[in-house]
Amino acid sequence: MSRLWWEIARRSFRRASSYRLATASGVFVNTVFGYLRASILIFVATAAGGSIRGQSATDLATFAFVSQGFIMTIGAFGDHELAERIRTGDVVIDLYRPADLQLWWAATWFGRSGFLALARGIPPVVLGALAFDLEWPDPLWHWLPFLASVVLATTVGFALRFCSNLLTFWLLDNRGVEQLLTVLISFFSGLVLPITLFPSWLERIARALPFASMIQLPTELYLGRYDGMEIVSVLAQQAGWAVALLLVGRAVLRAATARVVIQGG
Amino acid sequence: MADGLRVYRLMVAAKIRSAWQYRTSFVMFLFAQATITSLEFVTILLLFDVVPDLGGWDRREVALLYGLATLPFAASDLIISPVERLSVHVRAGTFDRFLLRPASSLLQICAMEFELRRIGKLLPAVAVLWWAMAGVDVDWTPSSVGLLVLALTSGTVIYSALWIATASLSFWIVATQEATNAVTYGGQFANEYPLHLYPGWIRAVLGWIVPLAFVAYVPAVALLDAPNPLALPDDLVYASIPVAAATLVVSLRLWSLGIRHYQSTGS
Numbered sequence: 001m002s003r004l005w006w007e008i009a010r011r012s013f014r015r016a017s018s019y020r021l022a023t024a025s026g027v028f029v030n031t032v033f034g035y036l037r038a039s040i041l042i043f044v045a046t047a048a049g050g051s052i053r054g055q056s057a058t059d060l061a062t063f064a065f066v067s068q069g070f071i072m073t074i075g076a077f078g079d080h081e082l083a084e085r086i087r088t089g090d091v092v093i094d095l096y097r098p099a100d101l102q103l104w105w106a107a108t109w110f111g112r113s114g115f116l117a118l119a120r121g122i123p124p125v126v127l128g129a130l131a132f133d134l135e136w137p138d139p140l141w142h143w144l145p146f147l148a149s150v151v152l153a154t155t156v157g158f159a160l161r162f163c164s165n166l167l168t169f170w171l172l173d174n175r176g177v178e179q180l181l182t183v184l185i186s187f188f189s190g191l192v193l194p195i196t197l198f199p200s201w202l203e204r205i206a207r208a209l210p211f212a213s214m215i216q217l218p219t220e221l222y223l224g225r226y227d228g229m230e231i232v233s234v235l236a237q238q239a240g241w242a243v244a245l246l247l248v249g250r251a252v253l254r255a256a257t258a259r260v261v262i263q264g265g
Numbered sequence: 266m267a268d269g270l271r272v273y274r275l276m277v278a279a280k281i282r283s284a285w286q287y288r289t290s291f292v293m294f295l296f297a298q299a300t301i302t303s304l305e306f307v308t309i310l311l312l313f314d315v316v317p318d319l320g321g322w323d324r325r326e327v328a329l330l331y332g333l334a335t336l337p338f339a340a341s342d343l344i345i346s347p348v349e350r351l352s353v354h355v356r357a358g359t360f361d362r363f364l365l366r367p368a369s370s371l372l373q374i375c376a377m378e379f380e381l382r383r384i385g386k387l388l389p390a391v392a393v394l395w396w397a398m399a400g401v402d403v404d405w406t407p408s409s410v411g412l413l414v415l416a417l418t419s420g421t422v423i424y425s426a427l428w429i430a431t432a433s434l435s436f437w438i439v440a441t442q443e444a445t446n447a448v449t450y451g452g453q454f455a456n457e458y459p460l461h462l463y464p465g466w467i468r469a470v471l472g473w474i475v476p477l478a479f480v481a482y483v484p485a486v487a488l489l490d491a492p493n494p495l496a497l498p499d500d501l502v503y504a505s506i507p508v509a510a511a512t513l514v515v516s517l518r519l520w521s522l523g524i525r526h527y528q529s530t531g532s
Contacts, residue, residue, distance in 0.1 A: 021438065021441060022441070022442075022443065024444075025441045025442070025443045025444030025445075026443040026444075028443070028444045028447055029443045029444055029446050029447040029450075029451065032447040032451045033447070033451060033454065035467060036451065036454055036455050036463070036467070039462060039463045039464055039467060040312075040458055040462055040463075043319075043320065043462040043463075044312055044315060044316050044319070047316045047318075047319075047320075048315060048316050052315050053315075171287075171289055171290060172287065172290075173287035173289075173290040174290065175290055175294060176289065176290035176291065176292065176293025176294040176296075176297060177290075177293060179293065179294055179297035179298070179301075180293055180296070180297045180300075182297070182301075183297050183300045183301050183304065186301070186304070187304050187307075192304060192305070192308050193308045193311055193312075197311060197312070197314075197315055198311060199311070199314055202311075
């Protein structure tokens with residue numbers, strides 16, 4: 001069975017990799033936003049006397065580029081494929097298969113994310129480093145928890161979008177929900193502004209939500225904000241959200257399949 | 266032309282009726298669009314929590330800049346940005362349909378892909394501009410209001426021209442939609458902050474290559490008595506008119522060149 005998931009993920013990786021020009025053009029837009037956000041954050045940090053709440057201008061510039069690299073990898077802006085299959089009724093074919101629907105889509109998601117992490121995650125950071133002074137995980141072993149954190153962030157991203165896609169069973173058009181989720185992710189994940197720059201009450205709220213696990217926490221690991229047991233507890237927090245949201249997805253799936261109406265005829 | 270506008274009105278009305286069919290989704294979409302736009306302003310306010318001013322500009326001054334950048338963007342987003350869907354039509358070969366009908370293809374695609382929910386971006390833009398105008402240290406005389414109207418108009422024209430120009434590229438290469446977003450959405454984002462925050466090379470791009478500086482920063486400098494470290498002359502605001510006209514001419518030219526180049530998909 002695990003062979004099946006591997007094959008699905010591999011094909012999804014290949015499918016994602018076939019749009020070369022679109023990939024390059026996506027890297028361009030992420031890099032442009034990285035340049036703009038980094039410039040603003042550097043200006044603000046310099047105006048505040050070189051650092052804000054313990055973060056230097058270099059920390060913040062690095063945050064701007066690394067977070068841009070996360071957008072596609074974790075699927076911050078969503079994915080409508082499953083929703084589209086539900087709307088058209090094609091999902092019935094998926095439900096016929098002797099394979100779990102959630103795992104099926106997870107395999108697709110991870111295959112694509114694997115490609116996107118390489119092709120859309122790394123280039124903006126490298127291109128950012130050409131124009132700005134950036135940091136790299138230091139010491140070298142910090143890459144390991146960071147990579148584990150990226151996988152967990154991707155899982156949280158999948159689990160959330162799986163739920164929102166399934167809502168199509170009830171709404172028929174879920175794009176409104178998807179957009180709202182995108183808004184929540186953009187703001188509370190640290191994408192528009194590192195949540196460390198939020199007022200402390202808002203930062204506490206942001207840290208209590210699953211969205212922080214998608215960009216803020218992995219990027220903080222990248223910047224070396226945590227050490228020793230703190231690293232373990234950050235990863236545990238991410239894993240906790242991933243498991244909880246995957247279970248919610250299962251429950252929603254069960255409720256949804258109970259009310260499947262095959263459209264068309 | 267009158268015929269074209271009548272067709273446009275009919276098509277847009279049909280699109281509005283169809284959007285209304287999925288009411289829950291439509292309302293959520295509207296709310297989401299309004300929230301996204303507001304969040305960008307919330308981000309600016311949060312920065313003011315960290316520093317007392319942004320490059321010497323206070324909250325209301327940056328809010329005015331934000332309004333000048335966002336209101337024209339929202340207007341062009343509602344009316345002209347549907348042209349962005351050209352890449353989809355070129356790829357699918359459905360653009361041919363627009364060429365067969367006796368109306369401007371640009372007008373048709375803008376009507377066909379019209380989405381009422383984009384009106385959600387206008388609401389926060391108007392609200393913030395209003396809040397800024399009420400509190401900022403500017404005498405709202407007929408001449409300063411005239412300047413504001415000039416800025417909003419030329420800003421809308423410049424953004425619209427950018428939508429048309431970037432969409433036209435799809436006639437030559439498809440799948441570059443994201444890269445063109447860097448110019449439109451990226452340009453809009455850049456305009457929300459005083460341009461003197463950016464390093465010189467970014468300012469050069471925004472001032473000379475893509476004339477985004479003329480949308481918000483140049484008029485804001487003319488209207489406000491805020492620090493002006495780039496020493497831009499107040500009269501530069503009048504250059505917005507020829508700049509807007511020139512970008513529009515260039516973009517329409519690109520569009521018609523694109524149509525001449527278009528060969529449809531054959532298979």
